[in-house]
Amino acid sequence: MYRTDNVLETVRMLQEENLDVRTVTMGINLTDCADRNMDTVTGAVHAKITRKARNLVRICDEVSSRYGIPIINKRLAISPASVLLEGHGPREAVRLAQALDAAAAAIQVDLIGGYTALVQKGITSGERVLIESLPRALSLTERLCASVNIASTRAGINADGVLMVAEAIVRLAMATRERHGFGAAKLVVFANSAEDNPFMAGAYLGAGEPECVINVGVSGPGVVKRAVERLVSSCPGCTLDEIAETVKHTAFRVTRTGELIGREVAERLGVPFGVLDLSLAPTPRVGDSVGEIYQAMGIARIGAPGTTAAVALLNDAVKKGGAFASASVGGLSGAFIPVMEDHALAAAVAEGSLTLAKLEAMTAVCSVGLDMILVPGDTEAVTLAGIILDEAAIGVVNRKTTAVRIIPVPGAKPGDHVNFGGLFGSGVVMAITAPGGGADFARHGGHIPAPIQSLGN
Amino acid sequence: MTSSIARFAISVLTSDRVGIMRGITAAVADLGGNIEGISQTVVQGYFTVILIAAFPHDVTANAITDTVAAACPCGKGSVLVRHAGSVVPAPPPGPRYILTLMGREAPGILKQLTAYLAEKGINIEDWYFRVDGPAVTHIGEITVPPRLDIRQLQDDLRALLEPRDLRVHCRHENLFRATNEIESIRRMLGTEPGSDKV
Numbered sequence: 001m002y003r004t005d006n007v008l009e010t011v012r013m014l015q016e017e018n019l020d021v022r023t024v025t026m027g028i029n030l031t032d033c034a035d036r037n038m039d040t041v042t043g044a045v046h047a048k049i050t051r052k053a054r055n056l057v058r059i060c061d062e063v064s065s066r067y068g069i070p071i072i073n074k075r076l077a078i079s080p081a082s083v084l085l086e087g088h089g090p091r092e093a094v095r096l097a098q099a100l101d102a103a104a105a106a107i108q109v110d111l112i113g114g115y116t117a118l119v120q121k122g123i124t125s126g127e128r129v130l131i132e133s134l135p136r137a138l139s140l141t142e143r144l145c146a147s148v149n150i151a152s153t154r155a156g157i158n159a160d161g162v163l164m165v166a167e168a169i170v171r172l173a174m175a176t177r178e179r180h181g182f183g184a185a186k187l188v189v190f191a192n193s194a195e196d197n198p199f200m201a202g203a204y205l206g207a208g209e210p211e212c213v214i215n216v217g218v219s220g221p222g223v224v225k226r227a228v229e230r231l232v233s234s235c236p237g238c239t240l241d242e243i244a245e246t247v248k249h250t251a252f253r254v255t256r257t258g259e260l261i262g263r264e265v266a267e268r269l270g271v272p273f274g275v276l277d278l279s280l281a282p283t284p285r286v287g288d289s290v291g292e293i294y295q296a297m298g299i300a301r302i303g304a305p306g307t308t309a310a311v312a313l314l315n316d317a318v319k320k321g322g323a324f325a326s327a328s329v330g331g332l333s334g335a336f337i338p339v340m341e342d343h344a345l346a347a348a349v350a351e352g353s354l355t356l357a358k359l360e361a362m363t364a365v366c367s368v369g370l371d372m373i374l375v376p377g378d379t380e381a382v383t384l385a386g387i388i389l390d391e392a393a394i395g396v397v398n399r400k401t402t403a404v405r406i407i408p409v410p411g412a413k414p415g416d417h418v419n420f421g422g423l424f425g426s427g428v429v430m431a432i433t434a435p436g437g438g439a440d441f442a443r444h445g446g447h448i449p450a451p452i453q454s455l456g457n
Numbered sequence: 458m459t460s461s462i463a464r465f466a467i468s469v470l471t472s473d474r475v476g477i478m479r480g481i482t483a484a485v486a487d488l489g490g491n492i493e494g495i496s497q498t499v500v501q502g503y504f505t506v507i508l509i510a511a512f513p514h515d516v517t518a519n520a521i522t523d524t525v526a527a528a529c530p531c532g533k534g535s536v537l538v539r540h541a542g543s544v545v546p547a548p549p550p551g552p553r554y555i556l557t558l559m560g561r562e563a564p565g566i567l568k569q570l571t572a573y574l575a576e577k578g579i580n581i582e583d584w585y586f587r588v589d590g591p592a593v594t595h596i597g598e599i600t601v602p603p604r605l606d607i608r609q610l611q612d613d614l615r616a617l618l619e620p621r622d623l624r625v626h627c628r629h630e631n632l633f634r635a636t637n638e639i640e641s642i643r644r645m646l647g648t649e650p651g652s653d654k655v
C-alpha cells in the first residue's frame with residue numbers, strides 16, 4: 001500500500017508541474033563505417049543507424065504509456081563524424097551530413113548529434129574538413145546537430161580551432177539568413193565536452209563509450225520551481241540552505257523517474273543503459289523555466305546582484321540530489337541557462353537586467369555555458385572567437401564543461417526580436433561590449449597552454 | 458491426518474477509539490493464535506480491520522468471535538470470523554498499476570469504474586478516496602492481466618470518465634516506488650512480478 005500523499009505528489013509533478021523525460025538518446029558507434037569511398041560510408045551509416053535504432057521511437061512510446069510520463073524527444077548521438085571524413089573533402093562531408101539526416105528521418109527521431117570534431121589539442125584533416133563543411137552541412141539538413149570541442153583542462157585551448165569555428169558560425173548564420181541564422185542554433189562549441197551528454201546540440205558518443213548505449217536526459221524546472229514556491233510560501237523566513245535542501249529532495253525524485261524510464265527503454269532495446277543526465281533544461285512554456293526558479297528564490301529581476309549565487313545554489317543542489325538518487329548520473333547534470341529557450345531569461349534580456357557579461361559570470365557556476373544567445377548579424381568572427389575563448393577559459397580553469405551556442409542574426413541589431421518557434425523559443429538580440437576590442441588577441445591564434453590544474457598526476 | 462492448525466479470517470467494524478487493536482491482538486494471542494496478515498484503517502470515525510490468523514485446530518469460529526468481541530469491547534455483530542483454508546491464495550497474475558482519478562464528485566463514479574474494471578478482469582487490491590468540497594480524489598492499486606493493452610485501457614478509462622469531468626490516469630506502480638523509495642532502480646525492475654503487454 002502506498003502513502004496517498006506520496007502518490008499525489010508524484011501525480012502532481014507529472015500533471016501540473018511539467019515533469020517529463022526531455023530526451024532518450026541512443027549512442028551509436030559508427031567508426032566501423034569508415035571507408036575511402038563515400039558511397040560505401042553513407043550506405044554503411046544508413047544501414048547501421050536504421051538497424052540499431054529502428055525500434056527506438058516505438059519502445060519509447062510504449063514505456064511512456066506504461067508510466068504516463070511524456071518522453072519529449074527521441075534522439076541519436078553518433079561517434080564523432082570527423083573520423084569518417086579522414087581522407088575526404090568538403091563535398092563528401094556534406095554528403096555524409098545528408099546521409100545522417102536521412103537516416104534520422106527514416107527512423108523518425110527528432111535530432112541526430114555527433115557531427116563533431118574534437119580539436120582541443122590539434123586538428124586532423126578530417127576534423128578540418130568537418131569544421132569547414134559546417135555552414136553547408138547544417139544549412140542543408142534538418143535534424144543534424146554539430147559540436148566542436150576546442151578546449152580541455154588537460155590540453156588547454158586550441159585558439160586556431162576557435163578562429164576556424166567562429167568563421168564557420170558566421171558563414172552558417174549567413175547560409176540560413178532566411179531563418180534568422182537558425183543554423184547556428186544547431187552548433188555548439190565546447191570546452192571539456194561530456195562524452196555521454198544526451199542533450200542537443202552537443203550530444204555525441206565519445207571515446208570509451210559502448211558500441212551502443214541509451215542515455216537519458218530528464219528535466220523538470222517546473223517541479224523545482226513549485227517546490228521552492230511552496231517552501232517560501234509556507235515559510236517566508238526560510239534560509240538559503242533550506243531552499244537548497246528542498247531543491248535536493250526534488251532533484252532526487254526527478255532523477256529516479258528518469259533512471260526508471262532509461263533503464264526500461266534500454267532493457268527492451270537490448271542495449272546497455274549509460275547515464276542519467278539530470279539537467280534543468282527549460283522550454284519556452286510558462287512553468288517550465290529555470291529563470292522562474294531564481295525568481296521563486298527571491299531574484300525578482302534576473303541578472304540583479306545575487307543571481308550568480310542563486311545559480312550556484314541551484315546547480316549544486318541539483319547535482320547532490322541526483323548523485324544520491326542514482327549511481328548512473330552523468331552527462332552535464334545541472335542547470336542550463338539557454339536564453340531563448342527560457343521565457344523568464346529571455347524577458348530579463350529584453351528588459352536589460354540580464355547582460356552578456358552577467359550571463360558569462362553565471363556560466364562559471366552553471367552546468368554549461370552561453371546558450372542560445374542572439375547577437376547582431378554584423379558581429380565579426382574574431383569577436384565571436386573572443387567570446388568563445390572567454391567561455392573556454394572559464395571551463396578549462398574550473399575543470400568544468402562550458403559551451404557557446406551563439407547566433408549572429410543577419411541584418412539584426414541589438415534589441416531586435418527574433419522568434420525561432422517551438423522549443424527553440426524567441427528572444428532579443430544582445431549587445432556585445434566593445435565588439436572587436438579584443439580582435440588582435442584572438443587573431444594571434446596558436447594555443448593557450450593547459451593550466452597548472454592539469455598537472456594532477 | 459488432520460492439520461494441527463486452523464486459519465481464520467477475522468474482521469472487526471466498530472466506532473474508532475484508542476485501544477481496539479490492543480484488545481483484538483490480545484484476544485488472538487490468548488487463544489493461542491498467530492497473526493499472519495493484517496490490514497487496518499479508519500474511515501470517517503469507523504475503525505475497520507481484517508486479519509488472518511492461525512489457531513490450534515480445536516479453536517472454533519464462535520470462540521474467536523466471543524473472545525474478540527469481549528476484548529475490544531464491541532458487540533458480536535461487529536465481529537465476523539470465517540475459515541480461511543490452509544493455502545494462501547495466489548495473487549492474480551499481472552503487473553500492478555496505480556489508478557488515480559480526480560475531479561468533480563458525483564454519485565455513481567465508483568459503480569461505473571468498478572464495473573469496467575471487473576469486466577476487464579482487473580483486480581482491485583486497495584482503494585482510497587477523499588472528498589474535499591466539490592472535488593474527489595480516488596487512488597486505487599489494481600492488477601492488470603498481462604493480456605490487456607495498457608494504452609487501450611488508458612484510452613477506455615478516459616473515454617469513460619472524462620465526460621464526467623474527471624481526470625483519470627493509470628501508471629505502473631514502479632513509478633511511485635522510484636519516486637518515493639530508495640531501492641535501486643535496477644533491482645526494482647529485476648524483481649517485477651509478471652510482465653504486461655503495452
